[in-house]
Amino acid sequence: MPTPETPRHIYALVPVQEELAASDYAPMEQARLLADRCNGHAAALLIGNTPEPAIQRAEALGMDAVWVCATAPGARPLEPRQLAAAYAALLRAPDAPPHDGSSVFFAAAGRAGEEIAARLAALLAGKAMGRCESWDIDATGILHAHRMAFGGRLQIDMECREGPFLAVVHSAGSTVPAVRDRSPIAMHQCRAPESLPPAYPTAYTDRNETHASLDGARLVVSGGRGIGDAQGFEALYGLAERLGGAVGASLPAIDAGWAPVARQVGQSGKYVSPEIYLAVGISGTPQHLAGIAPHVRLIAINRDDEAEIFKHAQIGIVADWKEFLPALARALDA
Ligand SMILES: Cc1cc2nc3c(=O)[nH]c(=O)nc-3n(C[C@H](O)[C@H](O)[C@H](O)COP(=O)(O)OP(=O)(O)OC[C@H]3O[C@@H](n4cnc5c(N)ncnc54)[C@H](O)[C@@H]3O)c2cc1C
Known part of the structure; x- marks a missing residue:
């Protein structure tokens, strides 16, 4: 259980390989909110070659720290599987961001974030919590995560006792707090991992579909x-x-x-x-x-x-x- 001397560490996993959409910052917003509620420490883990906008956003949100792992300029964007391996390498390095069984890692909801969170949970022997909607802390300090299943027809309440915990999150929207007086953000530079799994060979084929797509249909x-x-x-x-x-x-x-x-x-x-x-x-x-x-x-x-x-x-x-x-x-x- 975290104590005032060893606060709970909450991390936002933010790949910074291309221009980010507002939803890509959801993990930072949620990390900040949860850290405020449990007196924890909120930090962003940025991997990629365009970290500047994310660093600015981290400062605006009042994150406590940012860890930047720069990849080679112009390199092909890493796939979710490679990003999960890169995050695992970062967290296993001798100068790794501090984390333990109470730590929580957030990735952005969506195909890539869900894959990163699930794979990293496996690599860290942690718990994959899925797409969480909200969090509570009970009187004894135990963290509870809430998620929906079956298209929102079932609510699941999960007790987070022994992690680390990996979840995907949506934007906190208007509930993101205004930045109060905080100490300046701590910046850490990390080395890019030396070896990562190879990219999957991909080929695109035309589906030859003439009918309207299901995506976004009214x-x-x-x-x-x-x-x-x-x-x-x-x-x-x-x-x-x-x-x-x-x-x-x-x-x-x-x-x-x-x-x-x-x-x-x-x-x-x-x-x-x-x-x-x-x-x-x-x-x-x-x-x-x-x-x-x-x-x-x-x-x-x-x-x-x-x-x-x-x-x-x-x-x-x-x-x-x-x-x-x-x-x-x-x-x-x-
Ligand atoms: C891990 C897992 C994942 C799964 N994922 C999915 C998923 O993503 N999507 C999914 O759909 N299923 C999924 N399934 C399968 C699911 O359990 C069911 O088997 C499936 O949804 C049933 O499909 P159905 O309703 O078409 O068929 P059935 O259950 O066989 O129903 C057919 C219906 O058609 C009606 N019917 C028959 N003839 C007519 C007619 N002439 N006019 C009007 N009505 C008629 C019957 O009365 C019946 O109600 C999954 C199962 C597992 C275990």
């Missing part, structure tokens, strides 16, 4: 195992086009090859947040619902009136889609 027409075959999905594409939306699919429909994997919605697929989600021939398992934001207006078409999806839908239509969708298309055309 209306999603999603099909499940109940659609029956790839031809059934053609009807869904037709409907989505009429309504100005995009097609999604459940895992069994993807596995059957009726839709490309980029259209999978759910726990192991995409998280979508449209205004309307039309679920056709989908039973409503937690793994599928995990991919749909909780505020979404859900309309379900299922021939089984006891299907679980009806418990979550605002509008439920008990029907065989093969009869209902053509009738709906005719009505829309009229």
Whole structure:
């Protein structure tokens, strides 16, 4: 347990390899907020060759320290796997930033941050906490992290006893405190790690998709195992086009090859947040619902009136889609 002599160390993991977006500073904001609440020490760990804007932001946020590990100018940006290895090397160096089992490390929410946090947790034999929404400290000083699961339908409260703890965080927004009188920020320069895992060989292929993308769609027409075959999905594409939306699919429909994997919605697929989600021939398992934001207006078409999806839908239509969708298309055309 941290004491006044050995405060809890809270670190923001901020790769500084390219121009940063506001959301990339979320780990610093959250580190500052949490350190204030537990009388801890907030520092930013910057790896990359463009640290200046992040150093300025760290000063503006009143971080206690910044550790800069400069990479060669013009070098190819490190991949999340390499960044995790670079952070691990930095933390294992003889002059490493101080840390122990009570330390907390924040990365920015998003694909790269989540990979960095998970990999670094493994490399440090720490705890990967996932995407945390908020933190509490109880009367005994134990830290509690809160996160959502299944698309916000379940809240998980985690007790942080023996770490280090690695979490991904969103911006703290307007709750970031104004900088009070603080001692000047402590600047530390570290050496770039000598060896890192090689970059993955990557090649880009055209998906040859002519239909609207699921990403950012305001209306999603999603099909499940109940659609029956790839031809059934053609009807869904037709409907989505009429309504100005995009097609999604459940895992069994993807596995059957009726839709490309980029259209999978759910726990192991995409998280979508449209205004309307039309679920056709989908039973409503937690793994599928995990991919749909909780505020979404859900309309379900299922021939089984006891299907679980009806418990979550605002509008439920008990029907065989093969009869209902053509009738709906005719009505829309009229
Ligand atoms: C680790 C893990 C991760 C997973 N990740 C995902 C994920 O990301 N996304 C995902 O979707 N699943 C995921 N799954 C799978 C999940 O558990 C379910 O198997 C899946 O969601 C079920 O898909 P479904 O609703 O299409 O199929 P089913 O559960 O088989 O439901 C088909 C529905 O269609 C209805 N139906 C049949 N014919 C018609 C008709 N003619 N008209 C109208 N309705 C009809 C049936 O009544 C039934 O309710 C995951 C599972 C695991 C273990």
